Amino acid sequence: MKFHISAIALAGTALLLSACGGGGSDANGGGAVQSISFPFAGGATVALPPEIATTKLNATASSGGPITYTSNTPSVCTVDGATLSLLKAGECAVTAAQAGYAGYAPVSERQLFVVPKRPQIVIFRNPGAQPLDTQPVALTAQASTGLPVTFASGTPSVCTVSGTTLNKLANGLCTVTGTQAGDDFFATTSVVKNIPIGTEKAPVLTYASGFKDGSTTKEGGTVNGFAGSSENSWWCNNWCAQTASDDGSSVNFAFNIKLDKPASGLGAYYGLHLLAPGLKELFKAGTTPVGLRIDSQSTVKFKLAQNVEWVNSGNHTVTVELVLGLFNLKPNNGKLDACNVKLGAKVTPTATTAEYSIALKDVTVTEACGLTGLDPWFAMQDFPISQISFGADSANISVSSTGADKPTYTTQLTLTGPITFQ
Template sequence: MRFQMSAIGVVYATMLAACGGGGGGSDGGAVQSISFPFAGGGTVSAPPAVTTTTLRATASSGGPITYTSETPAVCSVSGSTLSLLKAGECAVTARQAGFEGYAAVSQRQLFVVPKMPQMIVFRNPGAQPLDTHPVALSATAGAGGAVTFASSTPSVCTVSGSALTKLANGLCTVTGTQDGDDIYEKASVVRNIPIGTEQAPALTFTAGFKDATTTRDGGTVEGFAGTSENGWWCNGACEQAASADGGSLTFTFKLKLDHPSGGAIGGYYSLGLYAAGLKELSKSGPTAVGVRIDSQATMKFTIAQNADWLSPGNNGVSVDLVLGHFVVKADGKPCNVALRAKAKPVDTTATAFSLGLKDFTIGDACGLSDLNAWNELQDYPIAKVGFSADSMNTTVSSTPADKPTYTTQLTLTGPITFQ
C-alpha cells in the first residue's frame, strides 16, 4: 500500500506553491521559496513499531529548514524525522525563518496516512452433523479486538455470540468481522460450514489449458527437468504441449545423448501451475492471489506417466501446494511455505487421484518452526500447484556400446479441483 495525497491535499499544495510557498517576501527582505518534495511513501506500522521518513525540504536562500507537525496525533516531527503514528491526514510545515537578506517563508504538505490491512484468522470447524450440539466459533484479528460473527443463512444456522446453532441440512455461511482501529482497516472473513448431508462447494484451481504455457484461467504453466548428463536442467530438451481442446497438457523431457556415459543416468522433472491470473509468486511479500480453502477436504486431479518413467517402480509423484505465506529466510532469500503429499500411478493410463487435504504435511517451512499444515491451508491461499518426481530415475543405462534416449513424460488431464 502506498501513500496517496488526498484531493484536498493536492489542491492545497498547489495553492501554496502558487502563493510563494505559504510565506514569502515582506518589506523586510527578498522573496525566497521552499522546495518540499512529497514526504509520503511509507505505511503506518503496527505498534510498537513506528514508520519514519526523512523530510528533505530546501530553501532557495540556502538557509536552514525547520519542520512542524500540524497534526501531532497522526504524525510527529523531531528534527527532520517524520514519524507516522496512526492513520489519518498528516500536515507538515517546512519553514525558513529568514536568511542573509531573505524574508521568512513556509511550505505545507498534507497527505493521507492509510490504515494497514489486517488478517483475520477464522478457521472453518469443518462439516458438522445435524444435531442439537452447538459449535464454538473462534477467530483472532491483527487489530487485537474482538471478532463478531453473523450468519447469512438463518434457515440453516444461527449465531449468538460465538455459538453456532445448527437448524437444517445445507451450507451454513458465517462472516467474522473486526471493525478495525486507528492502525488497521476493517476486515471480514466468510466461512461456509456444511451441515448434515451438505457437501463443501467445489473450488477450481484450473479448468484446463489455453495453450502450452497458460491455463484457461490465465495462470502460467512452467516445467523443468534434467539429468546428470545435461547439467540438471532442460537445456533445450523440455517441451510442453496442450491438446487441441485444452483438456490436457503434456510435459516431456527427451534427451538423446551423443555419447555413451558409461553408467546409469539420474533424472528429475517438475511441472508447476499458477493460480488464475498469476504469472509468478511475489518476491517481496505475501501472494494474495489463489484458491482459499474453506471447508474443502480433498484435492482432485488426473495424471499419467510414460512407460520408461513408470517401469522402474520409483515413479512416485510429489504434489506440492505452494501458499501465499511469504518468508525471507535467514540467508536473505525469499521463500513461500509449501505443503506436500504423494501420489503413485500404477500404469500408463490416466489415473484420477483424490488426496485428503489433511494428509498434506509441511514440505517447505522456509525456516519457520511449529507450522500446522491445516492451519496454513486455512490462513493462506494456494498460489501454485506443483507435480514433481518423488525420486530420481537411475534405471536408464548408458554404456560404451549405446547412445540412449532418456525420456520423461507427465500428462495432466481435466481440471484440478478442491472439494
C-alpha cells in the same frame, strides 16, 4: 509458532507516508513575491505506542528566509521545529511558512501526507461440514494484532451467529464472516468461511480448469516443466518439450534423454509446476498473497498420465506438492533465504492414465522453512496454495523405440482436465 505471510505478502506492512499533493501559496502584504519548495518527506513509518516515529521536514524559500512548520492535524501528527512526529494513521496536513524576508512578502505552502493503516491477519479456521441438529458450534478466530474478532452470518436462513456460537437452522451453505475492525494503526480485515450444513457439500474450488497453451492455464497461471539428468548437467538442455492439446484439455511434458551410447547409473528428475494466476515469483515482496485458499474442502483431484515404459518399470511414484503463501527466512550457509512452506503426498500410478484423489488431511509438511509446530490442515486454511507441482521420483528406466547404439530414454507426464478441491 510465528507466522509470516508469504514473500508473496506482508513485506509492505510498514505504515508509509504517501503524498496526496500540496496546497497553494499565498502572499500577504507588499514586497517581492517569493515561493516555497516543500517536498514530500517520505520514508518514515508509524511506530506502535509507546514509541513515536519521526521524520524531518525540508522546505526551502526562494528568498532564503527561515521556514516555520505548523501541523493542521495535531491528532495525527505534530511538529517540533522541523521534526514531524507521526501519532497514528490518517491524514497529516503540515503548513510550511516564510513570514517575509529581505523585502519579500510572506508566503506559505501546505502538504498533505497520507499515513496508511497497517495490514493485519485474521486466522479463522473452518470447523468443517456439520450435521443439521441443535448442537451449537463454537467459532474461534484470532488476529495477528491480538485485537478481538467478531462473527456475523451472511446466510441467516441457514445459520445464525450469537457471539462466538453458530446455530444451525437448515440444510445449506452457512457463510460466516470473521472481522477485526481495526483501530488507529491497523486496517479492518475480514475472512469468510463457508460451512456445509446437513446435506450440503463443500463448494468445488478450481485451481486449473485447463490450458490456454503449453505454458499457461486457462485461468492465466504459469505452467513450467522442469527436468534434468546426470547426462546433461542436470537441466533440460534442449531435451524437454511442453505442449498443450488442441482443445486445451491437457498439457504434456516430455523429457527425452538422448545418449550416444547406453548409460549405466543414469540419474534424472522431471515434473510440472503450476503457478497460481497472477503469480510470477514465489518470493516477490510487497504483493498480496496469491493462490487458492482452502475453506471446507477436503480433497484434491486430478487426472495424470505417464508413458507405458515408466509405469511398467515399477519405479514410478509421483510426488504432489502444494507450495503455500507462507514463508520464513531460513538459514543457508551463513545467510537467510526466503523459503515457502511446502506440503506433499505421494501417489503410485495404477495405469498409464488414471484419476487421483488425495485427502488434504493426509498431506505432510515436506519443507517447514525452519518453522515448528506446523499443522498442514491449518496451514492450508490460513495461507493460499500458490503452486502445485507434480514430480516424478525417478525417470523412465526403459528405452523406447530407439536403437541400442544411440538410445533415447523418453518419459512423459500428461495432466488432463481440471485440478479441483472439494
